[in-house]
């Protein structure tokens with residue numbers, strides 16, 4: 001009765017969300033804009049250039065740079081982020097994720113990745129997970145970013161599954177919105193994702209039996 005589970009990458013499979021934050025913070029500091037972890041919640045799941053726009057707006061500097069200058073700034077952030085990625089190894093897969101993937105696969109359920117990151121392939125490769133998923137949708141394959149459902153719908157389409165019989169797992173507010181808009185069951189990792197259909201505080205708590213139970217309960221209510 002469950003066809004597929006689609007995972008967000010940064011912040012769900014591995015803690016690259018923290019590297020994104022550190023790289024953005026270094027850039028923001030340089031621009032005399034102060035960003036903290038609370039503000040960073042708005043950046044999770046948001047594309048590179050859109051993230052930069054949010055940061056500039058936050059510092060009231062959205063009109064200070066040309067498009068070319070903004071691209072240079074975004075590249076600068078990406079270089080620092082990629083520098084952090086060089087340390088990434090299979091040990092950086094978040095707790096609970098390997099068991100979860102194993103349990104899902106044991107039931108013959110398909111798994112996919114939906115990440116708007118242009119670095120998604122590099123990250124999956126570094127984690128040793130490049131052959132684990134049945135399909136990965138990244139920035140190159142979509143036109144619209146989360147919270148648009150396109151990325152999750154594309155994953156379901158490529159896996160040939162019904163979104164209504166599929167589950168998405170996200171750590172970002174816009175990600176939960178994208179999953180919900182696609183008609184899938186939304187699992188949220190983190191404290192702020194009140195709109196999720198099922199919520200856990202961290203990946204360690206992502207137990208397949210509990211997720212299935214929550215999904216079944218919702219289906220039975222509706």
Ligand code: G6P
Pocket residue numbers: 010017020043044045046047048051078115116117118119120139172
């Ligand atoms: C993910 C992350 C965001 C990041 C975006 C683009 O959605 O959650 O923090 O900005 O990917 O990543 P990229 O690697 O292309 O800059």
Ligand code: MG
Pocket residue numbers: 008009010011012017044045170171172175
């Ligand atoms: Mg994420």
